[in-house]
Amino acid sequence: MLLRRMLIMLAAVLVVVAALAAFKINSFMQMGEAFSAPPPPISVAAAAAEQMQWQSRLPAIGTLRARQGVDLTVEVGGTVKELLFRSGEKVELNQPLLQLDSAVEQASLATAEAELGLARVEFERGRSLVNRQAISKSEFDRLSAQLQKANASVAQLKATLDKKRILAPFAGTIGIRQVDVGDYVATGTTIATLQDLSRLHVDFYLPEQNAPQLAIGERVRIKVAAYPEEVFEGEIDAINPKVEDATRNLLLRAALDNPEGRLLPGMFADLAVLLPSEAPQVVVPETAITYTLYGNSVYVIEQQKGEDGQAQQDDKGQPVLAVQRRFVDTGERREGLVVVNKGLQAGEQVVTAGQLKLDNGAHVAIVADPQLAEGEPQNQAGAAQ
Known part of the structure; x- marks a missing residue:
């Protein structure tokens, strides 16, 4: 009886040891499969490079000036007898403004x-x-x-x-008066400013290498901070015949109509000269470009191919996508787009968000929003810039 019990206990121990060994072996096999399995694809946003007609522009900044504007002063001294205008009103040519005793x-x-x-x-x-x-x-x-x-x-x-009698030298809007009746004014004293706001000028500078591209009559688009959503049209009215020695910049003047008088002299102007020629250019979203000290680059998405040259597919029948880093020569940037002069062809897909996790040959999956797809916040698009 005792021997039989010992045999039964030994058999039970062997069964338990065998079960534990089998479980352990199975766990090691699963871990090995997990390590040997390819990593999951990285979620990225993508866009196709497009070819479009691109009109080149020369950006600049300038200051608005009245077509005619003066500070009215007295040429002889005397006591103010009459003020014949109200501050801020419109005056006509040769209209009396001030009378001295x-x-x-x-x-x-x-x-x-x-x-x-x-x-x-x-x-x-x-x-x-x-x-x-x-x-x-x-x-x-x-x-x-x-x-x-x-x-x-x-x-x-x-x-x-x-x-002794001051007349308006031209029609315009007179500013706030600086003298009162009874004041003694000396020679050169300013009484008010007079500005013709019907048409304005904007003076701006461009580098000397742009001189061959400039001509009288070329269109200019102007934006001011007071009306950020509006674009005002003008044209180049004059080109200075001399380049500034200190800056090597060329002074230009554009003219624009101001029928409603909303634009005022002295306003800061953000403008762009529209060059007459248009040419087809390859453009991509600005977030697709990675800017580094070694050059600008993009991640191009390509369908991975096997040794037989056939496109590979995953277990769901979807094409396997991989990225390749490609250095490009970029040009003008405008409204969220960048011109690619060299290194990219129209129709190629580039990564526009999610570049931080990528490297050459990385597998990717294109999604509309990488943040939603991966369930964690990313600032890849901002970092790529």
Whole structure:
């Protein structure tokens, strides 16, 4: 009986040991399969390189200026007698704006005109007498000189009186007045600014190497911070005939209409000169470009092929995709797109998000949003820039 029990216990122990060994062997086999299995594909977003008609632009910044704009000043000193305008109103050409006290000049003018009348009478009398040889020629010359002097005195006083009255040199909008009635103003004192806002200029600089591409009449698109969603159209009105020595930049001036008067002189302008020629260019989203010190590159998505040259497919019948890093020569960037001058052809797919986890030959799966597909936040698109 004792031997039988021992045999039964030994058999039970052997069974348990065999079961544990089988379980352990199975676990090691599963781990080996897991390590030997290929890694899952990396989720990325992708877009196809497109060929489109691309109009080149030359970006620049500038400042808006009025077509005509002056700070109105007085040429002679005096006391302000009348202000004939209101701040901010529109004025016409030659409209009176300010009158200085001119009582002294008016009195002097009356005296000068009286002397002129006397000099004219004496001159006429002398002319009749000299014809009859009643007076000498030198006396007649003296009378002629007195008449000319009297005329000059009257003209001088009239000119001084004209300077006592300020007229608008052109039609425009006058600014806030800087003087009041009763103020004494010295020569050169500013009374207000006058700006013609019907048409504006914008002055800007471009590098000297762009000079062959520029011409009078080329279109310019202008944006200002006050109206960020609007684009204002203008054209190049003048090109400076000299390059700045210090900066090697060329000064240009564009003109644009301002019928509603919404644009104001002094505004900062972000503008682009539209070059006349358009050419087909390969473009990709800006997020597809990886910028490094060694050059700009993209990850091109290709269908992996086997040794027989046939496209490989996974167990679900989907093509197996892999990426290859390719260095490219990029050009102009605009509105989220980048021109690829060299290294990429139209129709090729490039990765636009998820580049941080990639390397040459990595398997990928294209999804609409890598963040949703992988269930974890990523900032790959931002890092790629």
